[in-house]
Amino acid sequence: MRYEPAPLTRHLRVRQDRGHTVLEFRGEIDIAAEAEIVPHLDMATAAPDARIVIDLTRVEFFDLSGLRLLYRARHRVTDGPGRLSLVCAHPMTLRMLRITGLSRLLPPWPTLDAALDQPESTSGPV
Template identity: 50%
Template sequence: MQETTAWPVGHIQVDRVHGLVLIAFHGEIDIASALTILPRLDAATAAAGQTVVADLTPTEFFDCYGLRLLHRAERRVRERGGRLLLVCPHPLTLKIVHLAGLSSRLATVPTLEEILTSDAGGAVG
């Protein structure tokens, strides 16, 4: 019998770090994971006036459904008087974000440390 390797199921981990809401996207962010991610993403972006950091560092795959999740999170945070920052060290993912037009609405940095050392995200973007 041939062994199969399971694909890394996409999920998010939500934490509070230095007054920021940190949403780390893990694994494959695609149609299969989007439906399970959406309720937690909505809960994490529900409060007014918060700075939310979407960290794509732990992602292994990111497609148009990932873009939809980012767009939704950005819109929800903006409508509630907050802002969304993006951490993304992956050049191909950044290209997709740019081509989708999201880069004009998101301050993007390559590392989480850059946000954490910039006065809790205040100086970024």
């Protein structure tokens, strides 16, 4: 079954770019946003060879619910030969990723272009 990107929702935009499914989180990523995003995240990460980029560029607020989404995506994609990249440049969100250790598991790229232009063998900045 082929995953078809979802239309723009309040907290999520899904699109294809350079062979990757880009999940652009938007606005406040809290428990309400998590409930909206999970079904789309699960569909996007269902293929064993999924190539996913989660873009946090348009996020204004990010709490534990957002971290759960990132861990969920990482778990679903790394169980197979898939690839998951993260785009994040917001200082407070980067701090949260470092404090929780998620930045070691899912190193963030500063821009979407940087994440999409990387060779298949890399999963984050060196």
